[in-house]
Amino acid sequence: MPKRAAGAILTGLNLDRTLAAPLHRQIYDGVRSAILDRRLTPGERLPSTRTLAGDLGVSRRTVVDAFSQLYAEGYIDERVGAGAYVARALPEDFLNLVVPAKPLPEAIADTPQFSQRFLEQKKHTSQAIAQFLRGQKLGRAFLLGTPALDEFPNALWGRLGARVGRRTTRHASSYQPTAGCLPLRESVAAYLGSARGVRCSPEQILIVAGSQQAIAIAAHVLIDPGDAVWMEEPGYFGAKGALLGTGARLIPVPVDSEGLNVAAGRERAPDARMAFVTPSHQMPLGVTMSLARRLALLEWAREAHSWIIEDDYDSEYRYVSRPLAALQSLDTHGRVIYTGTFSKVLFPALRLGYIVAPPALVDAFAVARRLMDSHSPLREQLILTEFMQEGHFERHIRRMRSLYQERQQLLVEETRRELGGTLDTAPADGGMHLVGYLPTSIDDGKVALAAEKQGIRTQALSHNYLETPQRSGLVLGYAAASSQEIIDGVRGLATILRAG
Structure with a gap:
C-alpha cells in the first residue's frame, strides 16, 4: 500500500460546484x-x-x-x-487585544499618563482607525485602499517565492542594507522614470514598510515638535497620524477643484516647514492638482526653504489618459520627497513601499530608518524584484487598470440608479475610490456606522477633516469589490438612506 504524505487530514472541506464562488x-x-x-x-x-x-x-x-x-x-x-x-x-492575532486572565498589579493597572503628542494623534485619527479595525471582517464593498486580491497572480508569486528560496544563502539570514536590496531599487528607479517621470538614481531610493513609514521618516528627520506642516483639508488620516506622531502642528489648507490651495497655505502659515500633498489623485476628494498649483507649491517651497512630501499612492490607475507625471519631475531645487507603496498595487500584506529622497537627505533618511527597524524583509524584496524584472508588475497594472475602470463605471451607474438625488457620484479620471456626496442635512458618520452594521464598509468624508467638515459624504472604494458586491453594496446603502 503506498505511503500517504504527512499532513493534517482536512475532512471538513466540502466543495460545492453549483456555487458562484470558484x-x-x-x-x-x-x-x-x-x-x-x-x-x-x-x-x-x-x-x-x-x-x-x-x-x-x-x-x-x-x-x-x-x-x-x-x-x-x-x-x-x-x-x-x-x-x-x-x-x-495569524493576522487576526495583531488586531485583537488579549484580556489577561488575572488582574494586573495595582501599580501597573493605574491609568497611564499618555504623551500630549499621542493624545493629539489619537484625537484626529481615532474614528477612522476604529472604523478600519471594526471593518476587518466585513465584506469588500466599499473597502478603501485595497486592490482586487482575487485577481492577484498568487500562483506566479508563489513560484517566484520558491525560486528565491532555492537561491537563499546564509548571507540572506543576516542584517541587510538599510536602503533595501540594490536590484529592487534599480527596478523601482527604472519603473518610476518611465511611468511617472520621476528623476532619480537607485541610490536615492529607500525601501520602507509603506507610505506611512515613509512619511514618518521624513517628518522625524526634518520636523521639530511644534513645526507647522501644511495638510490637505480634507486629507488622508494616515498621513495626519504619522505627522502628529512626530509633534508636527498641522495647518489645514483647503482643497478645491485644482488641488491644494497654495495661496490659502501662504496666508495661514507662510513659513511652514513642510507640506503633505497627494497631487495625482487627492485623498479623499480625487481631484488632480493643476499645473499652476504645482508650480506655485514648488515656488513656495523654494522661497521658504521648506519640504514637500508627495504621496503618489495610486497614480498608476488613470483612465482618461496616460498617468500624469509626478510633482517631483518638476522640482529643480530638490525640495520634493516622493513616496509610493506596493500595498495598493499588489496586496496590503506585502508591506513594501519606497522613498525617493533628494540627494541631500539620502544619508539622513537611511540613519533614521536604521534606528526605526533596520530594514525591510529580504525575501519579499527579492520576490518583488523578480516580479518587476520579468515584466509581471507592469502587466498586472495594465490588467487592473482596465478592471478598476469597469468597477468604477458600475459603481457610478448603480448609485445613480438606486440613489440619484441622495448620493451624488461622478466618474473620476483615475484611482481606486470615489466620493459620494450627501445632502448637508445627513450625518455621514451615522450612515457609515449603519452601513457597517449591515456588513458594508465605507468611510465618512467628515472623518477626513481637521476642522469643521465642509461637505457630507461617503468615501467608496471599488477596487476590491466584485461586480455583484458593488451592486449589493449600493442597494444596501439605498435601504439605509431611504430609512432615514
Missing part, C-alpha cells in the same frame, strides 16, 4: 476557517497540494492558488522542501 476560493475559505477555529493548530503541517487535490477531486493548480492566497495573507508558512504549515502568528 473552487480555489472555497478551499481558501475552508482552510482559513479551520485555522481561525483552531481545528488546525499553529505549526501544524498541511497536506501537500498534490494530496489535497486528490482528496478533493480538483486539479493541483486549484489547490496551489488557494494556498498561495493563504500564504500571501499570512495564514500559512511555506518551508522549502518541507511543505506548508499553519502560521504560528
